[in-house]
Amino acid sequence: MDDDAVFKALADASRRQLLDRLYERNGQTLGALCADLDMTRQAVAKHLVILEEANLVSTARQGREKLHFINPVPINGIAERWINKFEQRQLGMLSALKKALEDEGDA
């Protein structure tokens, strides 16, 4: 998995919104995803390409329609491989910070 592509894809609020919409109703067409989105169809299409390239969205052609499906695997990957790394030591980190702030308070 390409961590960087996934993080960059998730960095944009419009793209997160698209994922939210696909979460609510999976397998939508480009046209459906454009509805009420205050963006041109082409802008949405570009976002979907970025999500596809990050493997966050998979597509299936059906006639002249292209259905979009959310793919939670890369998100899982981040959560497991990168984020949990920090959770592990969370308490240790917080107490280290607290101590440092106290030391600074003394000075």
Add this chain to the structure above:
Amino acid sequence: MDDDAVFKALADASRRQLLDRLYERNGQTLGALCADLDMTRQAVAKHLVILEEANLVSTARQGREKLHFINPVPINGIAERWINKFEQRQLGMLSALKKALEDEGDA
């Protein structure tokens, strides 16, 4: 918590690298974080500001040094509030995708 700031802060590989370095050794100074980083001190400083504004890094002044501490709370926030949302339905999503691909295969 400002989701957007956190996602944008995490979107840059240099900033993730800085977090990795702080994970390895917490409480480093700007100078220490610059070492071997093939970037000017000012560039690193800018990244640290962004991490600070996203509340991913906390700082404590100590004399003329500024110590940087990783803060795992916002990462936790994302993992819990946003990412788990997708994990929940992971199996359902994957089976829906599989079915759609099969349908497309028939056409």
Add this chain to the structure above:
DNA sequence: CATATAGGCAACCAAATGGTTGCGTGTCAA
């Protein structure tokens, strides 16, 4: 066939981003 509908491609543009250089400020130590 003719035409509407769903989507793809490419050029273009403004603003944000990631980086630089140059210089100023505060703190420690000889």
Add this chain to the structure above:
DNA sequence: TTGACACGCAACCATTTGGTTGCCTATATG
């Protein structure tokens, strides 16, 4: 006090990004 050291601030620059418009292709449907 004088200089070295750690950092902050600001201007500037190239590239990326998010968006637009215009036009083209492909699939349905009268």
